[in-house]
Structure formats: C-alpha cells, structure tokens
Amino acid sequence: MKIAITSTGNTPESKLDSRFGRCSYFVIYDTELKSTEYIPNPNKESLEGAGIASAKFVASRGVEKVVSGEFGFKVKELFDSLKIELIIIKEENKPVTDIIGLLNKNL
Amino acid sequence: MIVAIASGKGGTGKTFVSTNLFYVLAKKGKNVTLADCDAEEPNSVAFFDCVKLSAKDVVQKIPVIDQNACTYCGKCEEYCTYNAIFLLKERRIIRVMEDLCHDCGACSYACNFGAITEKDISLGEVARYKLSSELLSGADSSTGTCSVLIEGRLRVGAYTPVPVIKAAIREAGIEGIVILDSPPGTSCPFIHTVSSADYVVLVTEPTPFGLNDLKISVAILRQLKKPFSVIVNRGGLGNREVYDYLTTENIRLILEIPFDREIARIYSEGGIVAEKREDLEKKFEKMAELILNQCK
Numbered sequence: 001m002k003i004a005i006t007s008t009g010n011t012p013e014s015k016l017d018s019r020f021g022r023c024s025y026f027v028i029y030d031t032e033l034k035s036t037e038y039i040p041n042p043n044k045e046s047l048e049g050a051g052i053a054s055a056k057f058v059a060s061r062g063v064e065k066v067v068s069g070e071f072g073f074k075v076k077e078l079f080d081s082l083k084i085e086l087i088i089i090k091e092e093n094k095p096v097t098d099i100i101g102l103l104n105k106n107l
Numbered sequence: 108m109i110v111a112i113a114s115g116k117g118g119t120g121k122t123f124v125s126t127n128l129f130y131v132l133a134k135k136g137k138n139v140t141l142a143d144c145d146a147e148e149p150n151s152v153a154f155f156d157c158v159k160l161s162a163k164d165v166v167q168k169i170p171v172i173d174q175n176a177c178t179y180c181g182k183c184e185e186y187c188t189y190n191a192i193f194l195l196k197e198r199r200i201i202r203v204m205e206d207l208c209h210d211c212g213a214c215s216y217a218c219n220f221g222a223i224t225e226k227d228i229s230l231g232e233v234a235r236y237k238l239s240s241e242l243l244s245g246a247d248s249s250t251g252t253c254s255v256l257i258e259g260r261l262r263v264g265a266y267t268p269v270p271v272i273k274a275a276i277r278e279a280g281i282e283g284i285v286i287l288d289s290p291p292g293t294s295c296p297f298i299h300t301v302s303s304a305d306y307v308v309l310v311t312e313p314t315p316f317g318l319n320d321l322k323i324s325v326a327i328l329r330q331l332k333k334p335f336s337v338i339v340n341r342g343g344l345g346n347r348e349v350y351d352y353l354t355t356e357n358i359r360l361i362l363e364i365p366f367d368r369e370i371a372r373i374y375s376e377g378g379i380v381a382e383k384r385e386d387l388e389k390k391f392e393k394m395a396e397l398i399l400n401q402c403k
Contacts, residue, residue: 049204059198060195060197075208082195
C-alpha cells in the first residue's frame, strides 16, 4: 500500500508539513517495498484550488492513505468519495521518519 | 459620475465615509445612488430607514459533465486555470468542484465530445432600496430624481463575490452621482469595483497597517490610471508616516477625520455622524464638493 505524507523537506528528518494542498513535498511511502519517494509539490504556489490539484496529484499515484496536519473541507469530501483514508497529526515538528515508524507499527 | 470609496486595509472607514457622503448629497437634493459593493458583508443599508423595492438573483454558470459522453481525455481539466475539474483518468473519475469554478466557459469550449453542458447556480442577490425619510429621498417631482441604495449580497459559502459586485454596479447605473462602497483588500473584488469608477477615494488610517495597504492600493490605481485622493480617518492615532508618504508621492489629502470616541459611538449605533455633528457635516460637504469638482 502507498501512503502520502506532507513534508516540509526532502529528507527523512524533515518535519511534517501541517498544510495539505500547499505543502512543500509529498513523501510517497510504499509499505510493501519500504521505499520512500520525495516529490516537490507542484501546487505549492497555485493561485487557487491547490487542495484539489494536490488531491489529484497523490490520488493519481495510487495512494490509499494521506497523512497531514490539516485538510480543507473540499478535499476531505473528495478523498472520502475516492475511499482514501486521511490521517491528521497535530504534533508539529514530527519528522517524516517517525511518522513512517508509526505507520509500520499500526499495519 | 461614479466615485469608489476604497481602502486596502479593512476597517479604515469606507462604509463610514460612503454613508456620510451619501447623506450630505441626498440632503442637498442631488440624484445620488449608494451601491454597497462589499458583497461579503454589506451593511450600508443598516444606516438608513429604507424600503426594499426589488431584488435580483445573481447566477453563474457551472459545467455539468455527462459521464457517458466523456472520454476522460483531460482537455477540459487542462483548460481550467482554477483546478475546478478533478480528473483521475485511470479510475475514470471526473468531478466538477463547483466552488472553484469561475464561469469562464473554457471547459465547454475545450470539450470535443459534447460532454459538457452548463447549469445556473445562485451566487447571491442584488437589491434596490428607497429611503423612507422624506428629507433624504430627494423625491423631486420636477426632476423625477430620488436617492437609491443598492446592495450586493453574496450567498454564504459562494466562492467569489465578483459577479455579485459587478451586478450591483450595473444595477446602480450611471445616472447622477453613484457612490461605490468598495470591498476591502486589494485583490479582484477591489479591482473590479475601482475599475468601474471615474474617481477613487482611498480611506486610510495613520498606522503602519494603513500605510502598507495604502501603498498597494495607490500602485494599483496608478496602473489603472484612475484619479484618486486620500482620506485619513482616526487622525491623531499612530504616527506621521502616512502623511509623509502622501507628501512625498504628491497625493492629495481631501479630508482628515479625527480619532474621536463620539464618532465611533454614533457609527456603532448605526447613526450618520454628519446628521448628528454639524462640524462633520461641514467636512463631508466640503469633501463632496472637492470630489465633484475633481470629476468635472
């Protein structure tokens, strides 16, 4: 299963980005391959609809779960209809590597 | 002639100036219309006893996609600047995000398969009011003029106020003197309002926030080549930087309203300060004259 995590940078030590649509990077973690891919968010500076464009960005990569600090209501509704699970982490400054650890523990 | 009362920073006193300017002009029997273009939170009407004469629904078109005719080619999504079309080709999912649609029609144009039709959705309402007060209604049988209030009101949850603002300005027409109580900020709602005006009055306050947004507004008005002048509200607060800026930039200060608790009290009770305070009535009359002369 693939999981997207919003990140402020492109290393395992980078912190979780609390925003979904305009996060700096998407980390795509594959739970079977244990692989991580860091992709810069092309919608970071989008004038409008960054959330929707980012939802398309991660959904088209086949993710089944998305981890971020916050999701807007338009995006929530959309992810619900796509049966993609949202995980909200309220602890700022949590490194991506810790989040991956938690995800592995809960599988 | 159309005069926009605008600011940049919110809460500087646009509605305060607009309603008082409207009051002094209406009292003088001028053919004057006040259009509240702050469609996200209109309140000019609250300052007058008035009767609603009519209301019109403001609608926009949004696309409806026929899933059977759609080939999921992605051309409509590509044409949409606003991310209002969500497409997952592989899963054959296409959705219109209605809140993001700007009614530009590009998707309908893009579709080669006749899969897109359009439907109307309500964005808000434009209402026309007549003043109840005989003193102000200007019901002059010889000229047939009367003072009118127009209000643009956005539906809660609607994505953009711009079509409602445009409809309010259209409804206000061009007869006599039209005052546009502009929305705050310096983005599309502000730009669409001031673009329609022959003259713009920027209301600011002598604070760093007031100055910052004044500079942005001035840059936009200069680019739009609109004649304008400035009102400093709550004079005595903050510092002299706004005044220094006006001098350096050679911008005319047409009115200064002092920071005065009584003015704030009258305004917050829904009163017209020019009606209750002769000194301010004189100030607004003088300002009205200056503005009208500028536009000749």
